[in-house]
Every structure is written in C-alpha cells, then in structure tokens.
Amino acid sequence: MTVRTEEATSSVNPVTEQSTATGVIDVSIVIVSYNTRDVTLACLRSIRDRAEGCTYEVIVVDNNSPDGSAEAIAAEFPEVTLFANKDNKGFAAANNQGLAVAKGQYLLLLNPDTEVYPDTLVKTLRFAESHPEVGVVGVRSFGDDGEQQSTLFRTKRVLDVFVNAFVPNRFMRKSRVLGRSRYIGIDLDAEHDVEIVAGCFMFVPREAFERVGGMDEQFFMYGEEAEWCHRFRTHGWKVRYYPGAKILHYGGVSTDRSQTQMNLAMAKSNLLLIQKTQGRFGAYLANLFMLIRDLPRAAAWLVCKPFAGDASTGVMHSLKRAAGRFRLHLSGLLRTDWST
Numbered sequence: 001m002t003v004r005t006e007e008a009t010s011s012v013n014p015v016t017e018q019s020t021a022t023g024v025i026d027v028s029i030v031i032v033s034y035n036t037r038d039v040t041l042a043c044l045r046s047i048r049d050r051a052e053g054c055t056y057e058v059i060v061v062d063n064n065s066p067d068g069s070a071e072a073i074a075a076e077f078p079e080v081t082l083f084a085n086k087d088n089k090g091f092a093a094a095n096n097q098g099l100a101v102a103k104g105q106y107l108l109l110l111n112p113d114t115e116v117y118p119d120t121l122v123k124t125l126r127f128a129e130s131h132p133e134v135g136v137v138g139v140r141s142f143g144d145d146g147e148q149q150s151t152l153f154r155t156k157r158v159l160d161v162f163v164n165a166f167v168p169n170r171f172m173r174k175s176r177v178l179g180r181s182r183y184i185g186i187d188l189d190a191e192h193d194v195e196i197v198a199g200c201f202m203f204v205p206r207e208a209f210e211r212v213g214g215m216d217e218q219f220f221m222y223g224e225e226a227e228w229c230h231r232f233r234t235h236g237w238k239v240r241y242y243p244g245a246k247i248l249h250y251g252g253v254s255t256d257r258s259q260t261q262m263n264l265a266m267a268k269s270n271l272l273l274i275q276k277t278q279g280r281f282g283a284y285l286a287n288l289f290m291l292i293r294d295l296p297r298a299a300a301w302l303v304c305k306p307f308a309g310d311a312s313t314g315v316m317h318s319l320k321r322a323a324g325r326f327r328l329h330l331s332g333l334l335r336t337d338w339s340t
Contacts, residue, residue: 135237
C-alpha cells in the first residue's frame with residue numbers, strides 16, 4: 001500500500017501484474033473521496049473485479065473524510081496509491097494531486113459514487129486511441145434507477161442564467177430552446193462533440209493533459225470540469241460524448257449532509273466560471289439575475305423563519321438556501337472579481 005500524507009511521498013504502485021510486467025500503464029484512474037466510504041469501496045471493487053483488457057493504476061485522494069474512508073481503503077486495497085490529506089483541499093486541487101503522480105498514457109477522473117462495467121475502461125481506451133483529436137471523453141451515465149442521466153452541458157452564458165433563474169426546471173427540461181444549456185433533445189445513442197461532459201467520468205490523453213494542464217484550483221467545488229473542458233477546446237482538442245461505454249453513477253453522495261454549503265459553493269462557482277469564460281461584466285449581470293431570482297424567496301424566509309423550527313420541510317430548506325444565496329448575490333453588487 002502506498003499511503004501519502006502532505007509530508008510523505010513514495011513511488012506509485014500499479015494495480016495490475018500485467019502493467020508491472022510490461023512497464024506500461026494504459027490508464028491512471030484518479031478518484032477524489034470525501035465522506036463517501038461505502039460507495040468509494042464499491043467503486044474500487046468494481047474496478048478490481050471488472051476492469052479487463054487494459055493495464056491501470058488507481059490513485060485515491062481522500063480529503064480528510066471523517067467517516068474513516070482512508071483507513072477502510074488502506075485496509076481493503078493495499079495496491080491502491082492513497083493520499084490521506086489532513087484537510088479538505090477541494091475537488092480540483094485533490095484531482096491535481098492525483099494527476100501529478102499518475103503514470104498512465106491516459107488519465108481518468110472518476111467520481112467515488114460510480115461503478116464501472118466489465119468493458120467500460122477498455123472500450124473508452126480503444127475509442128480514445130482511435131480518435132487522437134479528442135482531449136476529453138465522456139460516456140453514458142446511468143442512475144441506480146436505470147435512467148440515463150444528463151451529463152452533457154454547454155458553457156453557461158448570461159442568457160442561460162436568465163432562463164435558469166426565471167423559467168421553472170419542469171418547463172426548461174422539456175424544451176430544446178430553453179434547455180439549450182443541457183442539450184435537451186440530443187440523440188444520446190450517437191456520438192457528439194459537446195462543450196462540457198460531467199466530471200463523474202473524464203477520460204483524457206496524457207498528451208492533451210500535458211498541454212492544457214490540470215484543473216483550476218480557484219474552483220473549490222463545482223464548475224471545475226466546465227472550465228477544464230473549455231480550456232481543452234481553446235487549445236484545439238475536442239470534447240466528445242461516446243455512448244459505447246457506460247458507468248453507474250449514484251450522484252450527490254458526499255454533499256447530502258451539507259446542502260446549504262453546497263448551494264453556496266455552486267453559486268460562487270457558476271459566477272467564477274462565467275467570469276473566466278465571458279468576462280467580469282457577464283459575471284456581474286449573471287449575479288444580478290440570481291439576486292432578483294432569490295429576492296422573493298429570501299423575503300419569504302424572513303417571514304417564515306420564526307415559525308420554521310428546524311426548517312425540516314423541503315420548502316423551508318429551499319427558502320433557507322435562497323436566503324443564503326441572496327446575501328451572497330447582494331454582496332456581489334459591489335464585487336468585481338469572483339476569483340478572490
């Protein structure tokens with residue numbers, strides 16, 4: 001077992017005997033965990049039991065999980081390279097930790113709340129090898145209910161923020177026009193060049209990674225995969241959806257216990273992303289639209305708060321989160337830079 005803290009370093013242990021024998025690792029799989037012990041273990045078991053037809057190594061970066069994730073991984077998977085961080089560095093920085101020591105010809109960022117199928121890795125590898133123009137490959141993602149998830153996105157424009165702020169999701173997700181940012185109506189049985197694939201599965205050739213660099217660590221959580229895909233495309237690489245491979249993705253496991261913090265992190269990341277892709281004025285307008293959206297909900301929270309108790313209902317939770325976002329967006333009226 002290779003266990004690393006922020007002070008200790010040692011060599012990477014490849015997982016397979018084949019990779020050790022040939023000296024070649026096809027795929028380095030980087031998994032960032034935070035408070036996801038059980039699903040992370042299930043993810044690692046799926047890789048160990050089902051990854052066939054290619055050589056690989058697994059690198060897990062644990063962001064100081066309080067649920068014993070690092071200890072459980074070390075006990076069951078001595079072949080995995082484990083970073084046991086002393087604090088939560090965030091998703092982008094933790095992925096960069098793993099990428100910095102990865103030895104594979106291809107790099108896979110894989111969420112801990114996923115499981116691979118027997119042909120997931122080898123099919124994606126062969127696809128990437130035959131399409132050298134592609135810098136990021138995304139695959140089909142299914143929930144545990146069997147439904148295919150939405151994992152394709154366009155870079156968010158200010159107009160998209162306006163639509164998201166004032167059009168209910170139940171309408172937006174049924175309209176090709178209003179649902180532009182989510183590729184509503186796209187044929188998910190066909191390959192497509194897209195702007196963004198979800199961060200639950202991002203398969204990247206080493207050559208592309210070395211030219212583009214790692215994830216932007218100004219993003220603590222959310223938005224980093226969108227910015228990364230944007231950077232790959234500006235460097236001339238394609239971002240492609242490949243429906244020939246699939247994963248199981250549970251989704252949202254590590255954030256279920258901290259919905260308020262997650263909501264604020266998402267709002268900040270959206271504004272930082274818009275600033276990086278469309279400039280500070282675009283971010284200012286987007287913040288203004290978000291402020292107007294949350295104003296009536298924040299007012300409703302002020303009225304309801306004395307009677308809300310522990311805010312245990314879904315409606316009260318929604319109003320409380322909106323009030324938190326409203327304070328953020330109100331301060332944003334005097335803010336010119338979301339990167340600080």
